Amino acid sequence: xxxxxxxxxxxxxxxxxxxxxxxxxxxxxxxxxxxxxxxxxxxxxxxxxxxxxxxxxxxxxxxxxxxxxxxxxxxxxxxxxxxxxxxxxxxxxxxxxxxxxxxxxxxxxxxxxxxxxxxxxxxxxxxxxxxxxxxxxxxxxxxxxxxxxxxxxxxxxxxxxxxxxxxxxxxxxxxxxxxxxxxxxxxxxxxxxxxxxxxxxxxxxxxxxxxxxxxxxxxxxxxxxxxxxxxxxxxxxxxxxxxxxxxxxxxxxxxxxxxxxxxxxxxxxxxxxxxxxxxxxxxxxxxxxxxxxxxxxxxxxxxxxxxxxxxxxxxxxxxxxxxxxxxxxxxxxxxxxxxxxxxxxxxxxxxxxxxxxxxxxxxxxxxxxxxxxxxxxxxxxxxxxxxxxxxxxxxxxxxxxxxxxxxxxxxxxxxxxxxxxxxxxxxxxxxxxxxxxxxxxxxxxxxxxxxxxxxxxxxxxxxxxxxxxxx
Amino acid sequence: xxxxxxxxxxxxxxxxxxxxxxxxxxxxxxxxxxxxxxxxxxxxxxxxxxxxxxxxxxxxxxxxxxxxxxxxxxxxxxxxxxxxxxxxxxxxxxxxxxxxxxxxxxxxxxxxxxxxxxxxxxxxxxxxxxxxxxxxxxxxxxxxxxxxxxxxxxxxxxxxxxxxxxxxxxxxxxxxxxxxxxxxxxxxxxxxxxxxxxxxxxxxxxxxxxxxxxxxxxxxxxxxxxxxxxxxxxxxxxxxxxxxxxxxxxxxxxxxxxxxxxxxxxxxxxxxxxxxxxxxxxxxxxxxxxxxxxxxxxxxxxxxx
Numbered sequence: 001x002x003x004x005x006x007x008x009x010x011x012x013x014x015x016x017x018x019x020x021x022x023x024x025x026x027x028x029x030x031x032x033x034x035x036x037x038x039x040x041x042x043x044x045x046x047x048x049x050x051x052x053x054x055x056x057x058x059x060x061x062x063x064x065x066x067x068x069x070x071x072x073x074x075x076x077x078x079x080x081x082x083x084x085x086x087x088x089x090x091x092x093x094x095x096x097x098x099x100x101x102x103x104x105x106x107x108x109x110x111x112x113x114x115x116x117x118x119x120x121x122x123x124x125x126x127x128x129x130x131x132x133x134x135x136x137x138x139x140x141x142x143x144x145x146x147x148x149x150x151x152x153x154x155x156x157x158x159x160x161x162x163x164x165x166x167x168x169x170x171x172x173x174x175x176x177x178x179x180x181x182x183x184x185x186x187x188x189x190x191x192x193x194x195x196x197x198x199x200x201x202x203x204x205x206x207x208x209x210x211x212x213x214x215x216x217x218x219x220x221x222x223x224x225x226x227x228x229x230x231x232x233x234x235x236x237x238x239x240x241x242x243x244x245x246x247x248x249x250x251x252x253x254x255x256x257x258x259x260x261x262x263x264x265x266x267x268x269x270x271x272x273x274x275x276x277x278x279x280x281x282x283x284x285x286x287x288x289x290x291x292x293x294x295x296x297x298x299x300x301x302x303x304x305x306x307x308x309x310x311x312x313x314x315x316x317x318x319x320x321x322x323x324x325x326x327x328x329x330x331x332x333x334x335x336x337x338x339x340x341x342x343x344x345x346x347x348x349x350x351x352x353x354x355x356x357x358x359x360x361x362x363x364x365x366x367x368x369x370x371x372x373x374x375x376x377x378x379x380x381x382x383x384x385x386x387x388x389x390x391x392x393x394x395x396x397x398x399x400x401x402x403x404x405x406x407x408x409x410x411x412x413x414x415x416x417x418x419x420x421x422x423x424x425x426x427x428x429x430x431x432x433x434x435x436x437x438x439x440x441x442x443x444x445x446x447x448x449x450x451x452x453x454x455x456x457x458x459x460x461x462x463x464x465x466x467x468x469x470x471x
Numbered sequence: 472x473x474x475x476x477x478x479x480x481x482x483x484x485x486x487x488x489x490x491x492x493x494x495x496x497x498x499x500x501x502x503x504x505x506x507x508x509x510x511x512x513x514x515x516x517x518x519x520x521x522x523x524x525x526x527x528x529x530x531x532x533x534x535x536x537x538x539x540x541x542x543x544x545x546x547x548x549x550x551x552x553x554x555x556x557x558x559x560x561x562x563x564x565x566x567x568x569x570x571x572x573x574x575x576x577x578x579x580x581x582x583x584x585x586x587x588x589x590x591x592x593x594x595x596x597x598x599x600x601x602x603x604x605x606x607x608x609x610x611x612x613x614x615x616x617x618x619x620x621x622x623x624x625x626x627x628x629x630x631x632x633x634x635x636x637x638x639x640x641x642x643x644x645x646x647x648x649x650x651x652x653x654x655x656x657x658x659x660x661x662x663x664x665x666x667x668x669x670x671x672x673x674x675x676x677x678x679x680x681x682x683x684x685x686x687x688x689x690x691x692x693x694x695x696x697x698x699x700x701x702x703x704x705x706x707x708x709x710x711x712x713x714x715x716x717x718x719x720x721x722x723x724x725x726x727x728x729x730x731x732x733x734x735x736x737x738x739x740x741x742x743x744x745x746x747x748x749x750x751x752x753x754x755x756x757x758x759x760x761x762x763x764x765x766x767x768x769x770x771x772x773x774x775x776x
Binding site: 080084086139142143146147149150151153154155157158161162165166276277280283287291394397398401404405408409434435438441442444445447448449450451452455456459 | 500505506559567568583585590712757
C-alpha cells in the first residue's frame with residue numbers, strides 16, 4: 001500500500017526498484033526491455049511445438065480445452081479486469097457463440113438445415129454476440145457494482161433456461177444440438193485434433209495481439225480510468241457509458257469466438273456446458289492469473305484447466321496434491337530450519353499415527369492409499385485409510401475445514417506452526433480416503449477453495465498488478 | 472376462484488420462505504455492502520439438518536418423540552447451526568477482505584457458495600432426500616374455508632415467518648444491537664469512532680441472517696419435501712431478487728419483495744406453465760431493476776465523492 005498522495009505511476013516505479021535484486025529482478029528487467037511481440041512469438045513457438053512432442057488424443061483434447069479456457073479468461077478480463085465491471089453473465093456469450101455456430105452449421109434450421117462455411121458463420125456469430133453484448137451492457141448505464149453483477153448473473157441463468165425450455169424443436173432442449181459440422185472454409189475442413197489445436201492457437205494469438213494493442217490505446221487507458229473512478233472519469237469527459245458498452249461487447253465477441261470453436265470441435269452443444277460451474281471455472285482462471293493482465297489471464301486459464309485434468313487419474317492427482325502442499329510450505333515457511341523441522345515432523349507424525357492405529361486395529365488402516373507408483377507404496381504406511389473409508393473420510397473432511405478455520409484465526413506463530421503438522425496430515429488423510437475417489441466433486445471443491453484462498457492471500461493474482469489506492 | 476385462492480396460498484408460502492432468505496441477504500448487504508452468494512447454500516444446509524433430525528428420531532413414519540418437539544428441535548438446530556456457520560464464514564472468508572476492492576469479497580462469496588454446494592455433494596451424495604412430511608403431519612389437518620383447504624404445514628410456515636419478521640423488525644428498531652446494526656450500515660467508520668464494536672455487530676448480523684436462512688430451509692423441506700445440494704442456488708437467486716425488488720437494505724422491502732416474487736411464481740406456474748416459471752421471475756427482476764434500480768422501497772444510494 002503506497003502512502004497517501006503518491007500516485008500510481010510513482011508507486012510502480014518504487015516497486016520496480018525494490019524488485020531489482022536477485023534473479024527475479026533480473027528477469028523483470030529483461031522482460032521489460034524486450035517488447036511484447038517477441039514474447040508473444042515465444043509463446044507461439046512453444047504452442048506450435050506442442051503437437052510435435054507426440055501427445056496422444058487425450059492430451060491434445062486437454063490442450064485444446066485449456067486454450068479455449070485461456071481465451072475465455074482473456075475475454076472476461078476486458079470487462080472485469082480493465083473496465084472493472086463484474087460481468088457474471090459472461091458464460092451466456094460463450095453459449096451464444098456455440099449455439100449460434102451450431103444452428104448455422106447443422107440440420108436444425110430450415111428443411112435441409114443450414115450448413116454455412118465457417119468464414120461466414122463465425123463472423124456472423126461474432127457480430128450477433130457483439131450486439132447481444134451491447135444489449136446486456138445497457139443496464140450497466142444505470143446499475144453500478146453489485147446490482148450489475150446480479151442482473152448479469154440472471155442473464156446467464158436466462159440463457160440456460162432458454163436453451164433448456166424454449167423452442168425445443170430448434171434448440172433441442174436438454175438434449176442440445178447434435179451433429180454440428182466441423183470448421184470448414186475456403187474448401188478446407190478441420191477434422192483432426194491437431195488441426196483444432198493449431199486453429200485455436202492461431203485464434204488465441206490473434207486475440208491476444210489485438211487486445212494488447214487495444215489495452216495500449218486510448219480506449220484501454222480510458223477503461224482503466226473508468227475502473228478506478230467512473231465519476232472522475234466522467235468529469236474528464238471520458239464517455240463512461242459508451243466505454244462500458246464497448247467492454248461488454250468486446251468480451252462477448254471473444255467468448256462467442258471461443259464458443260464457435262468449442263461447438264465445431266465437440267460436434268455438439270448442450271445447455272449444461274454453459275452453466276454456472278463453468279463460469280466459476282473461468283473466473284478461477286482469471287483470478288488465479290491476475291485480473292487486469294492478459295498474460296495472467298492466459299496463464300491462469302491454462303493452469304486451472306490443465307491442473308484439474310490431472311485430477312482424473314489418482315496417481316497424477318496425488319503428485320499434484322502433495323506437490324502443491326510442498327510448494328506452499330516451501331514458499332511460505334521461513335527460515336529453512338523451520339521448514340525442515342515442519343516437514344520432518346509431518347512425516348514422523350504420519351508414521352507414528354499409522355503405527356499406533358495399526359496396533360489398535362488392523363482394519364482401521366486396511367484401506368491403503370489410492371495413489372499408485374512409488375508415492376502409493378510410501379503412503380500405504382503413512383496415511384490412515386480404513387477399509388471402508390467413506391464415513392471416516394467425511395468426518396475428517398469436516399474436521400479439516402474446522403481446523404483450517406481455527407488455524408487462520410490463531411495469532412500465536414509458534415502454536416500455529418505446531419498445529420500445522422496434524423492439519424497437513426489430516427488433509428492427506430481426507431485426500432486419500434475421500435477426495436481422490438470422487439474426482440469430479442474434488443474439482444469443484446478445489447475451484448471454490450482457489451477462489452477463496454486466492455482472494456484472501458493474493459487478490460491481484462499471480463501476474464496481476466496490485467491496485468494502488470490513490471486517496 | 473377456488474384455483475385462484477389456491478395459488479394465493481401457494482404463493483404466500485413460497486413467498487414467505489423467499490422473504491426469510493431475502494432478509495438475511497438484505498441485512499448482510501446493509502452492513503457490509505456484500506452480496507453473500509453463500510446465503511442460499513445455508514438455506515440448503517438448514518434443510519439437510521432438518522432431514523437428519525427426522526432420521527435421528529426414528530424416521531418420518533415412526534417418530535420416537537412428539538411431532539411438535541421434533542419440529543422445535545429441527546428449527547432450533549438449523550437456526551443455531553447455520554447461524555454459527557454464517558459467523559464462521561464471515562470470520563474466515565470475508566473479514567480479511569473488508570478493506571479490499573469491492574470485487575474481492577464478491578468473488579470470495581462465489582467461491583464459498585461453490586465450495587459449500589460441492590462439500591455437501593461429497594458428504595451426502597447427489598441423491599434427493601425426502602422429508603415425507605405427510606407421514607407425520609397429516610395433510611388433512613388444517614382449516615377449510617368454503618372448500619379451500621389450507622393444510623397445517625402451510626399455516627405454520629406462513630405464521631412462523633410472519634412472527635420471525637415481526638421479531639426481527641422489533642429487534643432492529645428497538646434494541647441497542649439493532650441500533651448499532653443500523654449505525655454500521657449507515658457509516659462503518661463513523662460507527663467505529665463512536666465506540667460501536669463493528670466486528671461484533673457484523674458477526675451478529677451474519678448470525679441472524681444465516682439463522683433465518685436455516686429456519687427457512689427446514690420450512691422448505693417440510694413444505695416441498697425434497698432436499699438436495701443445489702436447491703440453495705436458485706432459491707438464493709430468487710430471494711436475492713426479492714431483496715432487490717423490495718429495495719435492498721430495507722427489511723420491510725425484503726418481506727414485500729419475497730411475497731411478490733412468491734406470488735408471481737405461483738401464478739406463473741398456475742396460469743401459464745411451470746417451464747417458464749424461472750424465466751418469468753427473472754424477467755420481473757430485470758424489469759424492476761431497469762425501471763427502479765434501487766428497488767421498490769429502497770432509496771437511491773448517494774454517491775459520496
